[in-house]
Amino acid sequence: MSLEMLTDDIESTAADLGESLPVELDRETRTELALLTAALGPEETDELVRRAIHGLFQTTVDTGRLDFHLRSGYDVTYDEYLSGMTYDEMTGADQYPQLDDERRYQF
Template identity: 60%
Template structure:
């Protein structure tokens, strides 16, 4: 494969992104490049991107920072359904929420 082949594949992938009009031009170009280079489905690449962003945000502590600022809890507190104060006995813990079983 050559540079011309890559250019053609990226252009074809870019043209296939009509359903993704919500993306800006730069994001569409980057998605087209990833799609051509990795020979991957666009929807799968977007799913991977969400997982990667979530993992990165969690690993760096930015998720906890934003959760603490907006909701006064951390991600660990969300997963357990109990705040640190409740764990330490300062408050009575709430009833367990069976709908929240997602574990990171």
Template identity: 65%
Template sequence: MSLDDLETDVELAFDDLDYDFLDRESKQELAMLSAALDADEDELLRRAVHMLFQSTTESGRLDFHLRSAYDVTYDEYLSGMTYGEMTGANQFPQDDDDRRYQF
């Protein structure tokens, strides 16, 4: 195969894309991946979502955004309990009376 073959395959893949929600650059990149990997575009999109999810989870960015928006982490979401519930910290009410430490 040659450069001309690659250009033809990418152009054909680009023309076949029926994803109106993608911008031109994303379509071009998807067409290149489709031609290079000889893969279905739907499968490539599934892989991309998986890779984004995995990298976001591994870097801690998912937990950061979850904590900011929902005050939980991904582990808490998976377990269905907050860390406080897991450790029993929520079982005993904390006394806010600071006077008990005064002599």
């Protein structure tokens, strides 16, 4: 997998999700959402769901779990995705040929 494949998968999934997402809630989740709605009083429960997704995303980034899964599945990190370049591309490491240790010091 690669950075390009990750970008394609994200764009494809975002297009599939569209503007709205019907979600079925189990009893526990419905009760928790009702409690949060009563306590926080948002205009719509959609706002709490958006906040929950942002919170989960931030926690996943902060703990390094997102990078772990991206590295496992796509061989990139979140920083590489944001910059649009891999670390090798950023540092120029992919521009130099591999060294041949046997011929390194021969003239």
